[in-house]
Amino acid sequence: MPGLEDLYREIILDHYRNPRNRGELDAPPAHRVEGFNPLCGDEIIVYLDVDSDRIADIRIAGQGCSISQSSASMMSSAVKGRTTEEARAVTRAFKAMMSIHESSLDGEPDGLVGGADGSGGGDGDVKLGDLEALRGVVKFPVRIKCATLSWNTLAQGLDEATEPV
Amino acid sequence: MKLDVARIRKDFPILEQTVADRRLVYLDSASSSQKPRVVLDAMTDYYETTHANVHRGVYGLAVEATERYEGARDRVARFIGAPSSRGIVFTKNVTEAINLVAHAWGRTNLGPGDAVLLSEIEHHANLVPWLMLAEERGVELRYLPMADDYSLDLSDLDRLVDGVKLVAVTAMSNVLGTLTPVRRLADAAHAAGALCLVDGAQYVPHLPTDVTELGCDFLGFTAHKLCGPTGIGVLWAREELLEAMPPFLGGGEMIRDVRLDGFTPNEIPWRFEAGTMPIAEAIGLGAALDYLDGLGMEAVREHEVSLTGYALRHLTERFGDELTIHGPAEPSARGGVLSLALRDVHPHDVSQVLDQDGVCVRAGHHCAKPLMRRLGVGATARASLYVYNDTDDVDALADSLGSASDFFAL
Numbered sequence A: 001m002p003g004l005e006d007l008y009r010e011i012i013l014d015h016y017r018n019p020r021n022r023g024e025l026d027a028p029p030a031h032r033v034e035g036f037n038p039l040c041g042d043e044i045i046v047y048l049d050v051d052s053d054r055i056a057d058i059r060i061a062g063q064g065c066s067i068s069q070s071s072a073s074m075m076s077s078a079v080k081g082r083t084t085e086e087a088r089a090v091t092r093a094f095k096a097m098m099s100i101h102e103s104s105l106d107g108e109p110d111g112l113v114g115g116a117d118g119s120g121g122g123d124g125d126v127k128l129g130d131l132e133a134l135r136g137v138v139k140f141p142v143r144i145k146c147a148t149l150s151w152n153t154l155a156q157g158l159d160e161a162t163e164p165v
Numbered sequence B: 001m002k003l004d005v006a007r008i009r010k011d012f013p014i015l016e017q018t019v020a021d022r023r024l025v026y027l028d029s030a031s032s033s034q035k036p037r038v039v040l041d042a043m044t045d046y047y048e049t050t051h052a053n054v055h056r057g058v059y060g061l062a063v064e065a066t067e068r069y070e071g072a073r074d075r076v077a078r079f080i081g082a083p084s085s086r087g088i089v090f091t092k093n094v095t096e097a098i099n100l101v102a103h104a105w106g107r108t109n110l111g112p113g114d115a116v117l118l119s120e121i122e123h124h125a126n127l128v129p130w131l132m133l134a135e136e137r138g139v140e141l142r143y144l145p146m147a148d149d150y151s152l153d154l155s156d157l158d159r160l161v162d163g164v165k166l167v168a169v170t171a172m173s174n175v176l177g178t179l180t181p182v183r184r185l186a187d188a189a190h191a192a193g194a195l196c197l198v199d200g201a202q203y204v205p206h207l208p209t210d211v212t213e214l215g216c217d218f219l220g221f222t223a224h225k226l227c228g229p230t231g232i233g234v235l236w237a238r239e240e241l242l243e244a245m246p247p248f249l250g251g252g253e254m255i256r257d258v259r260l261d262g263f264t265p266n267e268i269p270w271r272f273e274a275g276t277m278p279i280a281e282a283i284g285l286g287a288a289l290d291y292l293d294g295l296g297m298e299a300v301r302e303h304e305v306s307l308t309g310y311a312l313r314h315l316t317e318r319f320g321d322e323l324t325i326h327g328p329a330e331p332s333a334r335g336g337v338l339s340l341a342l343r344d345v346h347p348h349d350v351s352q353v354l355d356q357d358g359v360c361v362r363a364g365h366h367c368a369k370p371l372m373r374r375l376g377v378g379a380t381a382r383a384s385l386y387v388y389n390d391t392d393d394v395d396a397l398a399d400s401l402g403s404a405s406d407f408f409a410l
């Protein structure tokens, strides 16, 4: 049986205790997107300020377990200041890391997991950095949803923010 | 008579398992209980010796299968003190039992301007069917609030019950353990000219149940929480109510006659049992009730009051302000359901640490989101007790909570 240290790496606990980019942005002009994990009641709210294709600012609100909160915190650091295309590439790479079990768990129809096969193009070069610490989550299949909640919410936010008007 | 837990544990094959060389500590019976061997054997024996479809053949096996299935119905009637088996309808679970009432009784008797009184502490199973009805035909829903001591606040009952057609409440909260004053609510409903439905999912498995004493008109419960199999539940209703209700699902078995231009429904209770029913499961439920009556429901209740008291004392002494237990402080006012909040450690993380020690609790909103909002939490870690639990299980829970507290120390 995998041990707790496989799941709760030090860097994860650090992001949980000291979440980055916590707070809210005025929406509008920012985009506000909510994500729910109906299984456990975790809720996440992502605020995105997208300025000509770049994520100028991002804030995270809501509540959840250490895995969902730390994943959201790391996500916000990873995509802040990046272009929406870059943010999508990181999202695909992260979801690929998590998708090993997720697709077989419930076949989530969000179309993002598709990027896992490399069809996103060049995602193999994406450096996940600190996010690698979340790799241990796949050994705890019920917690994968916690780790991907903020990313699914971000993906939805990016789609809304970049929709042609 | 006291329960002999060491002996009882031997009746449950799953409890022989060990996790990390320690005995499995199963504290999630409020979600679903484990099954004693006699229940499993009853179902296997039925399949090996007696299976045929019921009510459909004149050959020996079919007759015997029908007798066993109908025998289970009689068994259920005896267990809940129902005047006759004609009031016992088999369903898939209590959720279906409540939906049956909302559909067959609700759609006949409720329309715009009619009101139903529920409570704030209900399981989604006793909320969503009524919310659907409210959306569909403008039925007004009212709610009895929860008081700060986790009981139902009845101070405004007279006003709330005035003009309603149905009072539908749980007899025991699956989150707080709170026992609700069913008799008083049923009497208030009747005085107001309304009926009373009781969600007995958490009550019937743990306390002696007598529908006449409860005074309600409908009672639903589910077999898998009382040592029985999944896939079968019960709706009991006063016979004259069932008589007046149209069918719920349509198909075979629920009809007396079918023509190309119409049908005549069957008598009660079969009118509400469309299609081939979970026969083996009904027989398993009968065996579960035999098992519980063998232990004695008074003894089951006594055991749980005493073990809950031990848990409340022990956990409070050990963790003090670090641990919040959302529920009544007095064991006699509640069942053995302990919704725990350990400081600000998220329930998911708590239950993850507990899982490492083989301690099974449920983390989440327990299908009671409005109650979670009222408590101001997103989730709790819930430990729940049953006949096979003892003080060793509570001690293991406490030790494991201690580890979780250390692990997530800031």
Ligand SMILES: Cc1ncc(COP(=O)(O)O)c(C=O)c1O
Pocket: B030, B031, B093, B094, B095, B096, B123, B125, B126, B170, B172, B173, B174, B199, B201, B202, B222, B367
């Ligand atoms: C109070 C209460 N009502 C209803 C239910 C639903 O039971 P089932 O899923 O068997 O229909 C439960 C259990 O989950 C419960 O605790």
